[in-house]
Amino acid sequence: MDVENLNSVMIDVLKEIGNIGSGNAVTSLANMLSKRVDMRVPKVRIMEFKDVAEVLGGEEELVAGIYLNLGSDVEGNIMFILDLDSALNLTNMLLGREDVELDDIAMSALSEVGNILASSYVNSLSGLTGLKITVSVPSLAIDMAGAILSVPAIQFGLIADQVLFIETVFQEGNNFVQGNLFLLPDMSSFEKILSSLGVL
């Protein structure tokens, strides 16, 4: 299966997976913060490599990215990306403090948030499809959006000339925290997911 060959039913199914998965993830974030967190309807995006960073406001935009590898039945990765202000506000809320920089404790907290979001996302995906999916430990990088997104883009580069991902934008009720959750399964895993749901 190629990225170009996805039909609208498949895209709808992927969108729905994103909806359920990120719904769960956002609920766990809301519980952690004891605040309301809204999410937008997930988008299934198919993009050229050179345009990918536009999603986050350009290649040089400074962001915090938490990357987790998926394994077992579904290969690919999940990324949780926040702008720097959001990352700081989020850790301040979690740790109950008012710091102005991301120190080690804050970075560790961010990684853990990424871990919890990814796990709840993947749990619902796994429950939905009956596929076994494992999640690696999180790894955090704070850098230019282009540099961070080069990692999943290269993974797609191995098999396609475009990137396909499911994106969910969410924001905490008072707008102090905004972020993006990306699910990027490998193409072969898309097939597995779709066929486990009877779409292929």
Added chain:
Amino acid sequence: MKIIKVGMADLNIVKAPGILTTLGLGSCVGIALYDRYNKIAGLAHVMLPSSKEIKNNENKSKFVDTGIELLIEMMIDKGAIKRNLTAKIAGGSQMFSFNNNSSILKIGERNVLATKEKLKELNIEILSEDTGGNYGRTIELNAEDGSLLIKTIGHGIKII
């Protein structure tokens, strides 16, 4: 001055006066070629080490091997002489680290190695490089003098 942006899996050339730039280089490698006598510069932003390991290899600018070849072709078309060409390279960092270093995460390192091999095979000397590490880079190649400006977040600015 003309500033031309080179995206991921993309390449371009310019004759002086002009600047080629690629933003937010991570594990990809920026390959800057320069003919100092004719003041023609070329920049490729490649993602993967080899077009031969992969089935879907139509986009030549995606790979080290075919990207360099295409870039040289375009520069020669524009009036550059192959034996004048020198190279500078940047990028190839490892943005995320894990205990079990899978090959996909070490792709930056492999990209740099493949670039060096390909340039050696073509007898193109590498004048300088700024590769590896765990951070992103924005680079600007000036066709006037072949200088390569490297900007980072938290790791300084330099010209190589």
